[in-house]
Amino acid sequence: MTDTSINNQARAGAGDAGFGDYFALLKPRVMSLVVFTALVGLLAAPVNVHPVIGFASILFIALGGGASGALNMWWDADIDRIMKRTQSRPIPAGKITEGEALAFGAFLSALSVVMLGLAANLVAAAILAFTIFFYVVVYTMWLKRWTPQNIVIGGAAGAFPPMIGWAVATGGISVESVLMFTLIFMWTPPHFWALALFMKSDYHEARVPMLTVTHGRRATRAHILIYTLLLAPIALGTGFTAIGGPVYLVVALVLNGLFLKGAFDIWRRDEAQAEADGYRAEKKLFALSLVYLFGHFGAILAESTLAQFGAQFGLGGW
Structure with missing residues (x-):
């Protein structure tokens, strides 16, 4: 199929787009990950x-994440x-034209940033605006097609949501929000x-x-192992901060042990064995990487819930 026929097919299908x-x-x-990590933050x-x-803040953060996806497409x-x-x-399926996707993404970007600023605060809105800019311009338009470090540097875009959620509540940035950012940032390369x-x-x-x-x-197999080795102490160290605790530490120990084993197994293999x-x-590690991130942030959420429960009922230790 030629480029011309593809474009003709896209134009013919445009206008048939539905809500889906x-x-x-x-x-x-991707939006589900944005929503979850922002909510945990x-x-x-x-x-x-x-x-x-x-609720309004998470909704507008989700819209900002979705806007980034539309502009990326x-x-x-x-x-x-x-x-x-x-x-x-x-x-590419011919349901929506490129111009429609651009207009849709740009509209949602502006809407999400303005509304988050009104619903929460300007710090959270500024971080969301920078996140959209970083994902669309720095990663999609520049890094992705220019350098093999695209995922390493560009991974920052997906790491900002918990910082935005934290800023919604506090109006600022802290060590804890930076640690949540770093956890996602270091997880992204081995995942992709x-x-x-x-x-x-x-x-x-x-x-x-x-x-x-x-x-x-x-070289990719070696890089996966190296980044996993660097990720583990960050993940475990987070357990000794204000957002960590015994539940988080148990989850982190198990998940990092499994992730390290998976990365080591991949490093030992050659292409003949893989094929x-x-x-x-490789597929097992990719699936585990999803469980890994949701598990760590779920544990942070559990620690926060237990801490609030303990404070409410006067229980010590949480």
């Missing part, structure tokens, strides 16, 4: 937030048409590199300089 197609532009799976903060303000429409895992997205190992042809065909393309798969079993270890 526009919702897909928001990258709902908000609830873990040492300041109570009125439920209405909290607008800019990446050309490579989304090439990569197998993205060909069903609304733009594990995916890149078994999505082997997509990044090559789209000419995206993922580490697997520029430095090879052996022989259909990249089973």
Whole structure:
């Protein structure tokens, strides 16, 4: 299929978009992570937030995250048409035009930032605005197609939501919110590199300089292990701060032990072994990485809930 026929097909399909197609532009799976980590940041903060303000703030943070996804799909429409895992997205599928995605993403970006500033405070709104800018301009437009460090540096965009949630409650930034940011920031490279190992042809065909393309798969396996080794002490150290505690430490010990083992298993393998079993270890680590992040932030949320329960009923130790 030629580029011309693809464009004609896209124009022919445009206008048939429904609510589900526009919702897909928001990258709902990514948005769920944004919402969850922002909510944990908000609830873990040492300041109570009125439920209405909290709900509105999380809603606008979600819209900002979705706006970033729509603008990412607008800019990446050309490579989304090439990569197998993205060909069903609304733009390459011909449901929504690139111009419509741009207008939709820009509108939601402005709306989310302004409304978060009105609902919460200017610090939270400023961090959200910077997050959208970083993801769309710094990562999508620049880093993604320029350097194999795209995921390393660009991972900061996905690490900001808990800081935004914390800022909604406190109006500022603290050691604890920076630790939550760092946890996601260091988790992102092994998470995406594990995916890149078994999505082997997509990044090559789209000419995206993922580490697997520029430095090879052996180097990628080594980088996954190195970043996992760097991630573990950060994750465990968080347990000894105000947002940590015994529940968090138990969860962190188990998950980091499993994650380290998975990274080591991947490092020991070569491509022949991986291809022989259909990249089973790589897919297992990718799935574990999702459990890893939700588990750590779920434990932070549990510690916050227990602390509030203990304060309410005069219990010590929480």
